[in-house]
Amino acid sequence: MQNEQPIYRTLGKLKTEYLEKRFGKLQTDELIIMDERLEHIRERHPEDVELFEKYGATAALEPDTVLVDGKHDGTIFMVKSLPDTNLNVVVRLALDTDDTGRKNSIMTFYRIREKNLKKLINKSEVLYSKE
Template identity: 35%
Template sequence: MRDIIEIKRIGGNDVFTIGKIDIEIYKCVAEDIVTDEVIITDERIQHIKSRHPDDYEKYCKYMSEIVKNPEYIIEANKPRTALLLKSFEDEGIPFKTILRLVTSSDNITYKNSIITFMKINDKEWNRLIKNKKILYKSE
């Protein structure tokens, strides 16, 4: 895993630091974000591996860049949660990532965390942009 920065063990679970977000960009989702650190738990990695076979192994190197510089932040179905879209020109592959943000109402030990991550097709990309509420679009 190339872009994993640090591994911690919390409550018997491995937690991997992915990178940092620009809190100003993500204020469109929640005003009171308390940390810029983004993690993924071992449990979420297993979820991704089981539901989206091969996506994690092939594309985890993109996770840090997706959360750092999303092309779109789209309103998600849950509070303090963002649906991120980003496409990488070198491979021409679009990705969808769900990121749960930590606010002042959460436990102070929590970090922003990736809930799921997957490669999507152009049809799904276009459907999300057309039918969902766009909160942020990169310039």
């Protein structure tokens, strides 16, 4: 059996300064999405696929708010506010303590209502806020 390389798409480079203050050195500033995760978004959040294609990279690379995911180590929520909704990009960071060669990777993406975003902000550590 051949060892297949995972297939992914590079979306850009994260601003790592505030991330490294909280998580320590990252292996890279590169942000990717694996094809398998894109498939997850298509299957689990079909109504959000078009939004991801249009705004996913911008939401992650130029977020309005960045929160620490208290349930998963090394994971953050990168939120972008649009006029009618908010977009939440869940990113697993490639920490220095992880296996070598990892990349910062989008785990999932979905819309989040203003009410739910406020709850999330209240119970999470805020790493960055545009305001």
